[in-house]
Amino acid sequence: MPSSARTGAAQAPQVKEAEIAAEQSLVDAAHVRLDEMREEAQRMLQEGFRQSQAGTKSSLVDRDAMVYQAALRAQALNVADDGLVFGRLDLAPGASVGPAGLGGPASADPGGPGGPAAAEQHGPLYIGRVGVRTREHESLVVDWRAPAAEAFYRATPEDPRGVVRRRVLHSRGHRVIDLEDDLLQPALVDGLTVVGDGAFLASLARTREGAMRDIVATIQREQDLVIRAPADGTVIVRGGPGTGKTAVALHRVAYLLFRHRRRFGGRGVLIVGPNQRFTAYIERVLPSLGEGSAALRSLGDLLPGTAATRHDSPELTRIKGAGSMARVLRRAVTDHPPGAPDLLTVVHAGVVVRLDRPRLDKIRKQVHQRVHGAVNTGRRKAADALLDALWERFVEIGGLVDAPGIKRGEFTANARDQLGDFLTAWWPIRTPDQVLLSLADPGRLGRAAGRDLTPSQVGRLAGSLAHEDGWSYQDVALLDELDSLLGRAPRPTRKVREDDPYVVDGVNILTGEEVAEWEPEFRELTTSIERFERARRVDDEAEEATDYGHVVVDEAQDLSPMQWRMLGRRGRQATWTVVEDPAQSAWEDLEASRQAMAAALGTAGTRRNKRPLHSFELTTNYRNSVEIAAVATRVLAKAVPDAVPSRAVRTTGHEAVVSLLPDGTRPTFLHAARDAVIDLLGQVEGTIGVILPLGWPQDPWDVPDRVQLLDVLDAKGLEFDAAVIVAPEEIAAQSPMGLRTLYVAVSRATQRLTVLTADPAWRETLTT
Numbered sequence: 001m002p003s004s005a006r007t008g009a010a011q012a013p014q015v016k017e018a019e020i021a022a023e024q025s026l027v028d029a030a031h032v033r034l035d036e037m038r039e040e041a042q043r044m045l046q047e048g049f050r051q052s053q054a055g056t057k058s059s060l061v062d063r064d065a066m067v068y069q070a071a072l073r074a075q076a077l078n079v080a081d082d083g084l085v086f087g088r089l090d091l092a093p094g095a096s097v098g099p100a101g102l103g104g105p106a107s108a109d110p111g112g113p114g115g116p117a118a119a120e121q122h123g124p125l126y127i128g129r130v131g132v133r134t135r136e137h138e139s140l141v142v143d144w145r146a147p148a149a150e151a152f153y154r155a156t157p158e159d160p161r162g163v164v165r166r167r168v169l170h171s172r173g174h175r176v177i178d179l180e181d182d183l184l185q186p187a188l189v190d191g192l193t194v195v196g197d198g199a200f201l202a203s204l205a206r207t208r209e210g211a212m213r214d215i216v217a218t219i220q221r222e223q224d225l226v227i228r229a230p231a232d233g234t235v236i237v238r239g240g241p242g243t244g245k246t247a248v249a250l251h252r253v254a255y256l257l258f259r260h261r262r263r264f265g266g267r268g269v270l271i272v273g274p275n276q277r278f279t280a281y282i283e284r285v286l287p288s289l290g291e292g293s294a295a296l297r298s299l300g301d302l303l304p305g306t307a308a309t310r311h312d313s314p315e316l317t318r319i320k321g322a323g324s325m326a327r328v329l330r331r332a333v334t335d336h337p338p339g340a341p342d343l344l345t346v347v348h349a350g351v352v353v354r355l356d357r358p359r360l361d362k363i364r365k366q367v368h369q370r371v372h373g374a375v376n377t378g379r380r381k382a383a384d385a386l387l388d389a390l391w392e393r394f395v396e397i398g399g400l401v402d403a404p405g406i407k408r409g410e411f412t413a414n415a416r417d418q419l420g421d422f423l424t425a426w427w428p429i430r431t432p433d434q435v436l437l438s439l440a441d442p443g444r445l446g447r448a449a450g451r452d453l454t455p456s457q458v459g460r461l462a463g464s465l466a467h468e469d470g471w472s473y474q475d476v477a478l479l480d481e482l483d484s485l486l487g488r489a490p491r492p493t494r495k496v497r498e499d500d501p502y503v504v505d506g507v508n509i510l511t512g513e514e515v516a517e518w519e520p521e522f523r524e525l526t527t528s529i530e531r532f533e534r535a536r537r538v539d540d541e542a543e544e545a546t547d548y549g550h551v552v553v554d555e556a557q558d559l560s561p562m563q564w565r566m567l568g569r570r571g572r573q574a575t576w577t578v579v580e581d582p583a584q585s586a587w588e589d590l591e592a593s594r595q596a597m598a599a600a601l602g603t604a605g606t607r608r609n610k611r612p613l614h615s616f617e618l619t620t621n622y623r624n625s626v627e628i629a630a631v632a633t634r635v636l637a638k639a640v641p642d643a644v645p646s647r648a649v650r651t652t653g654h655e656a657v658v659s660l661l662p663d664g665t666r667p668t669f670l671h672a673a674r675d676a677v678i679d680l681l682g683q684v685e686g687t688i689g690v691i692l693p694l695g696w697p698q699d700p701w702d703v704p705d706r707v708q709l710l711d712v713l714d715a716k717g718l719e720f721d722a723a724v725i726v727a728p729e730e731i732a733a734q735s736p737m738g739l740r741t742l743y744v745a746v747s748r749a750t751q752r753l754t755v756l757t758a759d760p761a762w763r764e765t766l767t768t
């Protein structure tokens with residue numbers, strides 16, 4: 001909570017117990033009502049489905065509206081049971097709450113349970129994960145996202161917003177176990193008991209179980225400003241490690257979906273994190289807030305059917321991530337495909353007409369100019385262009401004289417019949433993988449490279465495409481670019497025109513499909529429940545939405561220009577929330593990345609079409625202990641000398657351990673790391689991360705599951721109770737951004753940090 005008068009530590013234990021018991025009865029009542037509301041929502045759902053069976057004329061519309069609302073409601077009520085009610089506000093006599101200190105506007109959420117409190121509040125206001133109303137529709141608990149709850153996060157002694165006492169209820173399951181009060185207007189405290197023992201700080205010190213939790217009960221004022229920032233344009237959030245950027249971005253999604261369900265629920269919200277470990281780490285947060293509909297993806301699995309399995313070396317990352325790769329790939333797509341024939345021959349009325357490679361290349365170029373972005377469906381245009389060129393050639397070589405009386409229509413029909421096999425080889429339907437792998441041929445890549453890659457870069461890139469196994473994170477952005485250049489493979493047309501000239505003997509020579517047996521497989525999605533269902537099926541590749549209403553980008557400082565292009569394609573009309581810490585950036589050319597980001601976000605345009613930009617800075621580090629933050633600050637001073645470190649708030653009394661090893665060999669490091677882990681297993685109850693330089697073997701150790709071995713790029717955004725950093729000297733030297741990467745590594749731990757180095761100078765740097 002924001003700074004405020006905190007009193008009452010000297011209260012007798014019975015006073016607190018009595019207060020807890022009083023709050024417990026409200027919490028119990030809220031749970032009873034929540035269960036009833038869940039049952040009501042289920043009943044509504046069933047009723048909607050029953051009506052859909054009824055077969056009356058209006059049943060589809062009725063079913064649609066009813067089931068859609070009920071499904072939304074059931075989903076929203078499915079919040080974590082832990083801490084259903086977590087806050088209470090006691091107001092000054094006559095005061096009311098809302099964004100401007102008065103009663104807030106009605107909730108914009110059509111199906112949202114509970115909604116905001118009435119404009120005039122009598123008695124205390126309870127804040128919870130979801131709004132709960134009595135059977136008589138009186139507000140029992142206000143949803144934390146409703147305007148009336150804003151004061152809970154924003155009131156300060158300087159600006160109390162009518163609040164006298166703010167109380168945080170800490171629960172385990174349905175049971176209230178602790179209370180913590182803040183007094184905002186001590187002069188008005190009349191009759192209110194004040195208890196508290198710094199439970200917020202205690203909550204920060206809790207053991208980490210390996211998955212991120214929501215922070216809904218303890219959102220801080222500076223964080224709340226971001227969460228409730230305007231829904232238009234772009235919100236950019238910057239802050240050091242552990243300042244809650246990820247937590248805030250996720251709570252903002254829950255807020256936007258609650259307040260603007262129609263706008264964002266329909267088009268969908270996409271959340272993108274750096275890697276799969278990270279998405280697994282944060283995946284429980286939104287469901288615990290009753291939001292299951294946002295799509296959560298890592299940069300490695302944004303393209304359906306593709307999954308990155310590795311990081312590239314810094315050098316290859318630089319080559320593949322540069323924006324100029326977009327031009328290289330465009331040339332690759334328009335180049336003569338591998339195995340495409342060099343000569344087209346047709347015979348008509350005894351006249352042989354040939355198109356040779358230079359002529360064919362010219363036609364290919366012209367067709368590409370016309371089918372930009374839809375190469376795979378451009379075969380019909382390619383066929384038309386070839387037929388035109390054949391006719392021109394026929395005329396040119398005197399065909400009309402050799403075979404007098406020939407009409408163009410006859411010629412074309414005959415030539416078309418001879419085109420089939422040539423066409424499929426000359427204008428093949430290709431996948432992004434095929435095109436990218438074709439660039440393992442240095443000659444082909446060299447042609448595509450133009451002046452965008454140096455000969456040595458061509459060698460490096462072709463070599464890596466030829467030899468590396470599986471796709472890297474940067475490869476996925478290249479594949480996605482190719483996907484957008486190639487477009488979809490042609491789909492069967494729903495109605496086959498019998499006179500389609502490209503249907504020859506029941507086969508469409510453009511697609512190779514047998515026309516006679518075509519059954520249109522897809523149908524229109526007509527009802528909003530079907531759209532709702534589709535939005536929920538985020539794993540369904542075929543149905544995946546590609547243009548979202550809102551896009552959240554986490555760890556944005558690391559994105560290459562090619563990755564920004566990939567994201568930009570998913571949010572052409574979107575509003576955005578971008579969170580980043582430039583001091584943690586692994587991407588070297590920050591300026592190029594900034595420009596690519598502005599293009600993706602639509603903030604780069606002229607003044608007229610520029611979208612609004614709201615920037616925020618978070619300044620308090622809630623993750624690291626003061627002792628660990630001190631080490632991180634020393635690394636930061638080396639990495640980004642003019643950066644201002646964030647402020648840690650919690651001391652543990654445990655200084656970081658920096659051990660100097662006798663030699664710098666890997667066996668020595670790994671041996672020492674194992675010893676450190678054994679020590680730490682006895683010191684912390686939760687997770688331990690062993691963070692290695694890039695490219696070190698990560699063979700599993702015989703240790704409990706709560707110990708994770710990972711390389712430094714996979715550690716992005718994660719946190720552990722204890723961390724062991726192996727060979728900071730190597731992490732720092734691995735790339736020009738190595739110091740910033742090391743800053744990421746040393747800022748992962750909440751309680752204990754052990755650093756193992758063989759370099760006395762590094763020991764000095766980290767300890768003084």
Ligand SMILES: Nc1ncnc2c1ncn2[C@@H]1O[C@H](COP(=O)(O)OP(=O)(O)OP(=O)(O)O)[C@@H](O)[C@H]1O
Pocket residue numbers: 203204212213214215218219220223239240241242243244245246247248581622623716717718719747
């Ligand atoms: N208001 C809060 N109340 C309780 N815990 C909080 C609060 N804000 C942040 N935290 C906790 O602090 C930790 C760090 O938060 P988070 O991971 O969102 O930080 P970050 O800024 O994204 O860090 P990084 O830049 O290292 O990725 C998390 O455990 C989060 O739950």
